[in-house]
Structures are given as structure tokens and as C-alpha cells.
Amino acid sequence: MEIIFVLVIASLLIALFFLSLFIWAVKSGQYEDDYSPSVRILFDQQENKKKKSNTKSKISNEARDVLL
């Protein structure tokens, strides 16, 4: 019998935990834009590649300066 009391309270606490997660998600703005994140995730790789190649060329320029 008592176990049901415990279970009910426990389930409520878990539910409350998820509710607070939801509220946090809303407050942090996650429900505001449902389009760009889905596109953004596809961009990152290309961007990183470019950055790398940029830094590489910078380094080689510096290296050239040192060498010269």
C-alpha cells in the first residue's frame, strides 16, 4: 500500500523535473526558431574546412616571412 504513495510522489517529482527542463528550454529561446538550426547543422563542416585552410595559409605566410 505505502509503496503507491512513494511511487506517486516519485513520478510527480520526475514529471516536475521534466516540466522545469521544458521551462528552461523555453526561456533559453529554443522554441523561437524552428528553421535555422536544421540548416545550420549542415553548414559547419564547410566552414571549418575553410577556416583550416585559412589558418594554414597564414602559417605558411608567416613561415615564409621567417625564412626570408
Place this chain on the structure above:
Amino acid sequence: MSKTCYHCGSPSQTWVQHDGKDFCCDGCVMVYDILKEKEMGTYYDINKAPGIRKKAVSAEYYDYLDQEDIKKSVLDFYDGSVARVKLYIPSIHCSSCIWLIENLQQLHSGVINSSVNFNRREASITFNEEEIKLSELMALLSSINYKPHIKTEEQKKAVKKSRKLIVKLGVAGFVFGNVMLLSFPDYLSEDVALHPELIGLFKWISWFLSIPVMVYSGNEYFITAWKNLRKKLISIDLPIAIGILAIFLRSTYEIVTSTGPGYLDSLTGLVFFLLIGKWYQAKTYEALSFDNDFSSYFPLGITRIKDNEESIVPINQLESGDKISVRNGEIIPADATLLSLGASIDYSFITGESVPVRKNKGDLIYAGGRVIGNALFLKVEKKVETGYLAELWKEKTDKESKESMLSVTLDAVSKYFTIAILLIATLTGLYWLWTDPSKAVLAFTSVLIIACPCALALSVPFAFGHTSRIMGKNNFYLKLTAVIEGLTKTNTIVFDKTGTLTDPDAFEVEYYGKELDHFNSSLIKSLAHQSRHPLSKALFQHLKDAGEFEVLDFKESEGAGVEAVIMTHKVRLGSASYTGNKKEGMHEAAKVYISVDGNQLGYFVIHNFYRPNWKEMLASVQESSDVHVLSGDNDAEREVLEQELKNKSNLHFFQSPKDKQKYVADLKKQGKYVMMLGDGMNDVAALKEANVGIAVADDVYQFSPSSDAIINASELVRLLKFIRFARSAKKIVYLAISISFLYNVIGMYYAVAGQLSPLFAAVLMPLSSASVVVFTSLSVMLVAKKRQLV
């Protein structure tokens, strides 16, 4: 296959070959070059031709943003070097745009980070203020044709409001689910009854859980109902508030006295469904701004000259007597007198008159004019808030009260509904008091509970919500769903001419006189290219096939014409007297005469270019409504328009913004329900005065005057279709209201008899709501399909 521009995808007559690709104009080539130089070609890989074509090249100055006061008010965060700003960029329209703006740091190393909110067309940019100033950042975005705007307070507030509603909805949903689980034992038959202690515990948990629903999620119903009551108004919120309160008090009583399980599951479910309706209704067009006031059109700052020193001050700090300098392309922010010798002011913004006005030293210049040519010095006469423009804006009528209303019909219905319910509840209570006093309170509250008009409250948000969503897909955006009702009542339509019936950026050019050979055409084109006058621009566009020569000794005589020496010929374009021509007939304002070395060649007549299918559109709306056309422009187009109007006396020219407003007000006085369509600042007063004010825009995401609705100019043809669709939507609402009444009558039967069980309430209420939602959604979709709007 027809060619399209590599950058912006628009078709074109003339092509610029560059880098092995075709472009429609130099503007597009320029942006392409900027991106190519920074190795940002990915922009073109994500989407085909993602760019934006620059429409009009108007100089934009952002210097005022570097002024400390202004900077502080605009930036969200600033610590001396790192700054963050949120900018509204209406031209964001595809994934390429997101990519480009989020990679701004590749264009300028001063940008640290930038992220886009697509729904709101907003970019949040963090940058190093020491490397790139805010003004430079704005200019950078403009240079790649993503013209940024500073966010208004209104836009900032809307964000907070929508977040709060989602949290409220979440809380109500959470409580609803849990209370329903806890009430589950009550739904079962009495044979499987639980331990009484457990039942007691479940009830009390439910009760505590429903408190946040009462005081947080559902509080708005109480607040609005109370506010309206004090204004002696009865809205749909009142019966809802009474119902919710009755359920809660009754349930509390039952739980405290252990006489029954209460109706808390119905209560929380009710609030949850109601909030879904609210949320659905609030999900309109975040990215569109319907409430631009005149200040949205002005720069935030202006150059003031004090003691021979120039400084940029926020425009609200301008005092009368201040000396200001306004540059080419800038808008004069306050009524002022001209200190410079002469000036040419483009008032198209205010009056719709497309030809610039000549002003002399000492003339009073009203706020809102755009400076053409050299920078001007002016003395401010009136503060910005008391000027001509602000006065126009203040002519604000009874619309504020309209804003709070969901729907006029629903409010009328709910008034009688509330009175009827209170009457039935009282009569029932009295009846039972006489026959069986123990049941009196029970029956009284039962009526209030079952009558809680949840389904009724959902009918309008869903029916009109769907309708406005479908209209939005067809580029007709409504500010409030109540506008749909306005559409159905319209019996008089007033059109503005310039920019509404005509395309403000296009002209039709006719030539009369000696035939022009290629050489002469080229002379004219070369000269026209030098001038900023709209007629010159029209000529330049018209003569696009001609060549261009070098122009020497260019002179512009304000209000008369232009001259220059081209290929040793002295060429003049302008008025008849300026070029030594004889005047030819009427309507001189739209004519450009030509003389080469003193010989008169002929003249061009420049007509407004009407939007495609405008005749069909006018004809179609004239079937069911009275059509009027107002124009701030001269009457050069009188004959063209007269042919299309049923009643020729409904055509008026030379209308000032005030005249237009008065015209609409007079129509309203005659008992007409007036719809006004206009595009510019000159129509704002009339748009506000009208029962339904619709702003016509070539690009709905650019600023358009404050209005009840915004329509994309290309959709104007379908105006009648939209009106008819609105009429169907209204019929659907009536049907939905009838359905919800039907449920109420059934429930009422049990309630009056004092036999309303919690289970019955818990089933009937969601069922009625759900069926109304399903009915309205399906039928609106069906009607839209039939009208080919989806």
C-alpha cells in the same frame, strides 16, 4: 530556356557578363565580387541564385549610430570593446542567407559571432567595437544587400509575450496530464474502488496541482474579464472566468468535505485547450511589422550644427531653433525652414506625388521629405513629436478598443450567452431551492460548469486562425483575425493610385517628335544617367539599348531640367521653356522635352506603369463594392482611370494625406464600411481611419505603413477572392458556434436536472472542444481548396 541572374535569379533584358556568369545588374556583380574575394562562394552552392536585387539605390547613413547615447540604446551589450546587437534584416529569406550572415566574420575580422533567427528575420551579432563600428557593421550588411534595421521596442516586447504563453501552455499541459492520471480511478466503475486513503491523496495532489493553472496559466481570463467588466463590456472571457471559478470552488468544496471527486480534470483540460487556441492565434507573423509609426521611417540621429560644430544627436533631442544638416537621400525629420539657397525635395513618401518639389530659401519644409541633391541646412521649427507628420499620426480613431477584441461576432454572441447562462443558472438554483434545497447549489454550479464556453472560445481562433494562415501563404497578411470580419463587411473600397494601382519603380514612356537615331538616344541616355530626378531615371531605363558617352559640364537646374556637353553637343532635357520648346497640350508635369544644340527634337511622355491585371481587379471588386480612387499626384492619368471606374465622380486627384483621411471619414459617416488600400506614408492617416486599412507592398518584409493587413502587390489581383474566402470563413464560425451550442444544450439538460457527473463533464468538455477544432480546421481547408488558395 530563359537566362536568370546568377546572383539574384531575376530575369532581365540587359545582361552583364562577369567571370563567365550572367548578372542582371552591376549591383549583383558587386556583391558577387565581395563574396568571391572572401572565398564565400558557398553562398551560391546552398541555393541557386539566393541573392537580393537592390531595388533603389538610396544612400544610407549610419554615422549617427556611433553617437554614445544612440549606441547605448541600440546595443544589447557593450563593455567598451565587445558589443552585441540584434538587427532586424527583412531580406533574410533562405538557407543561403543564414549561411552568409552567420559567416560574417569571414567578411570582416571585427565580427566575432553572428547567428540568425529565421522566423523573426533577426540576426544577433557580436562584434569587436574597436575593429568594426556599429555604423560600419550596418554598412557592411547593406553592401551585400542585406539592409539591416534597428529593432523597435514593439518587436522586442512581442518576443517576451510569446515565450510566456508557451510556458503557460506547458504548465497547463503538465497539470492536465497528471490530474487526469490521478482522476483515472474515478472513471472506473465502483467495483474496482481504490483504498479511501489513496483516493484522498489523489484528490489533494490534484487540487494542489491545479492551483498554478488557476493563478498562472489561466490568470489572463480573470484579468481580461475584470478589465472588460469595468469598461462595462462583456466578452467571451467573462463566461470562461465564471466557469473556471465555479469548477474550482465546487471541486474544492467536494474535496474538503469528501463528498465527491471534483471536476479538476475538466478544469485543467479546459484551460489547456483554451491556451492552445490562444497560442494558435498568437502564431501569426512574427517577422512582419504592422505597427510602424512615423519614427520607423526616420533615422535615429541627425547632424546638428551648434557653434559651428557638427554633432550627431538623437532626433528626439532636437529643439526648435536648432540648425541641422540633412544629406542627399536622408529624410527631413522635423518641420523646418530652409537655410540653404534652394532645394529639391522628394515628397513621394508623404504625398504620393512622384515629381520632386522645388523649395527656396526661407520656405517651410514639412517633415518627411527626402532631400535630393546637395546637403541642406535647415532650421528646426517644431519638435519632431509636434510636427506635421506626428499630427497626422495622432488622428487616431476608435481602433485601440478594436485591438483587444478577438472577433466582433464572438463578442456579441458571448454577451447574450453570458446573460442567458446566468439566468438559467439562477432559475435552476431557485427551482431546486423550492423543491429540494440540498441540490440547489449543486445544480447552480453545474450549470455554470457545463456552460463554460470552451468550444465557443476555440471556434474563432481556429477558424480565423486557419483562414489568416492560408491568406498569409498567399501573401496577404492580417494583423488580427478580427480583420477577417472587416473584410466580409466591406462595401466600399478606396484605392490610392501611386504605388498601389501603379508600380512605383516602373514607367511607361512614349516619344513624340522627330525620330531618334541611336546617336541621339545615346546622348539622351548619357545625360539622363547623371540626374537623380525620377523622370530621368525613367528615361534612362527606357533607353537601355542606347550607348553611353562621357558627360561634361553637367548642370542641374532644379525644377527645370538638366544640361551637359556630350560628344561636343550641348544637350538639354527638361521642361518646355527650359529647352525652348512649345508646350504640347496638357499635363506638363509628366513630359520631358529634348533639345540638342538648341534644336528641338521632341518630347517624352512618361506615364505611370500600372500593375499587371489592375483592370480586371478593379472590375471584379466593383461587382460587389463601391470603388473610389484617390491620388496625391497630378491628374495626368485622369482619362486612363475614368475608363475603368463605374462612377467617374469617385476619382480624385491632388489629395493631401489629410484630404484622403477626410474622404474616408466622410464615407464612413455615410454609413459605408470602408476598406482602404495604400502604400506609402501619405496614406497612413487614411489607412488608420478606414475600417480596414491594407498596406500594399512590393516586398512585405520591408517597412510598410502601419495597417490592419499587408498585401503583396502581386496578389492585389486576387482581392475579391480573399474577400470571398473571408465570407466563407465567417459562415464556418457561425456553424462552429452552433455546434458548441448543441453540446451546451445537451450538457445543460443534465446540469439543470442536478445530475452532472464529473465523468460526464470530463468527457463532454474535451469532446466538444475537439470536435469544434476538427470541424473548423477541416472546413476552412476544404473551402480554401475549392477557392484554389492552397
